Amino acid sequence: MGIKQYCLMHKNIAVAVLSVDSDTFSLYDCDVLQSEHMPIKNGDKKVLKNWIERCAVPKHQKGTESILEGAGNFDCSSRRK
Numbered sequence: 001m002g003i004k005q006y007c008l009m010h011k012n013i014a015v016a017v018l019s020v021d022s023d024t025f026s027l028y029d030c031d032v033l034q035s036e037h038m039p040i041k042n043g044d045k046k047v048l049k050n051w052i053e054r055c056a057v058p059k060h061q062k063g064t065e066s067i068l069e070g071a072g073n074f075d076c077s078s079r080r081k
Contacts, residue, residue, distance in 0.1 A: 003028050010037040018052070027052055 002022040008015045015037045019029040027049040032038060039055075040048045 010034075010039075013037050025056065 003019050004022045006018045006020060008018050013034055015032070015034050017031040017033065018027060019031075020026065021028050027045070030045060030048060035041075038048075040051055
């Protein structure tokens, strides 16, 4: 199991750092940066995981990894608290 981190964005606002299992694409952990912009307001990780699975790019779509790790994507590692 490899864990990769992605930044959840709302427009140009870094909302959270998502730690995702790179094999299953399931949510491992979530570090909230801007709670007022979170899509799930109560902070329930089970509800957030369900939301991510419904809204995420399908695993079988070609080029998913290159889109997620593309050169123009925002790096929010410097935005952590």
